[in-house]
Amino acid sequence: MSDADLLPGRIQDELANIFADAVAEIAEETGIPDAAIDITANELALALSEARKDLIIMVTRRMKVEQDFHGLSVGKLAGILVFRLSRYRIVQISEDGLRDCDQRTIKIASKLQELAALRFASEAILKVHPQNWHPELLYILSRRHINQEMLGVTFDVIATHSPPLKTISPLDAPPFNKFYRRRQNSG
Amino acid sequence: MNLAEIKANRGLFVEKVRAARSSASSEVRVNSGVCTPEDVSAIIQNRVTEKADWQPIYQYAAEFD
Numbered sequence: 001m002s003d004a005d006l007l008p009g010r011i012q013d014e015l016a017n018i019f020a021d022a023v024a025e026i027a028e029e030t031g032i033p034d035a036a037i038d039i040t041a042n043e044l045a046l047a048l049s050e051a052r053k054d055l056i057i058m059v060t061r062r063m064k065v066e067q068d069f070h071g072l073s074v075g076k077l078a079g080i081l082v083f084r085l086s087r088y089r090i091v092q093i094s095e096d097g098l099r100d101c102d103q104r105t106i107k108i109a110s111k112l113q114e115l116a117a118l119r120f121a122s123e124a125i126l127k128v129h130p131q132n133w134h135p136e137l138l139y140i141l142s143r144r145h146i147n148q149e150m151l152g153v154t155f156d157v158i159a160t161h162s163p164p165l166k167t168i169s170p171l172d173a174p175p176f177n178k179f180y181r182r183r184q185n186s187g
Numbered sequence: 188m189n190l191a192e193i194k195a196n197r198g199l200f201v202e203k204v205r206a207a208r209s210s211a212s213s214e215v216r217v218n219s220g221v222c223t224p225e226d227v228s229a230i231i232q233n234r235v236t237e238k239a240d241w242q243p244i245y246q247y248a249a250e251f252d
Contacts, residue, residue: 006224029245070220072223108249115241135248178220
């Protein structure tokens with residue numbers, strides 16, 4: 001299965017750090033005290049392990065049905081990761097730790113995990129500015145339901161049409177232009 | 188095939204299913220690229236160098252329960 005395994009342990013470790021960074025950045029930008037936030041390493045590890053299995057299944061299936069396997073889109077990769085990162089009980093917020101916070105901060109804190117999952121997807125995988133309609137995606141992730149497949153398609157559209165973020169290496173040149181194929185915005 | 192025909196000739200029905208399977212194509216090549224763990228590693232290590240504005244989404248998060 002090694003060819004189909006896109007998330008071996010060392011990459012899961014990197015992703016865990018990136019997710020924790022996303023939580024930390026949101027907390028700093030919104031005034032949520034560090035002491036109010038716990039990140040459960042066990043749940044985070046389980047989420048990434050399940051994402052690994054999801055990707056193995058998806059890649060294996062495609063290898064079997066496609067004559068030449070061309071790989072997964074960054075949208076599908078982000079969709080699988082965000083689904084698992086939003087389903088497991090990774091981030092816990094202490095009510096006591098928020099006692100000195102205003103109502104705005106308290107409400108943001110209640111969606112910290114979903115916000116972190118979206119930020120993780122946007123900046124680590126998709127490399128796009130948050131789009132205007134991300135708010136609806138936050139509502140769906142935190143209060144409604146969405147499956148991996150729809151998340152993948154959603155992120156494919158986001159990756160194709162959203163303004164890109166600047167990165168260390170440009171996304172429109174090799175080797176990254178094979179992952180990021182963007183349409184020219186008309187306006 | 189009509190159901191009555193299928194009941195009358197199950198062998199023909201199976202022939203048609205086999206013929207459809209051999210000609211079916213499931214290759215839909217849209218949005219691809221990530222093939223190996225090295226691809227994933229390259230993507231996540233190609234860090235973003237500009238700061239995105241998340242305040243509008245934070246504000247949205249503060250507006251619903």
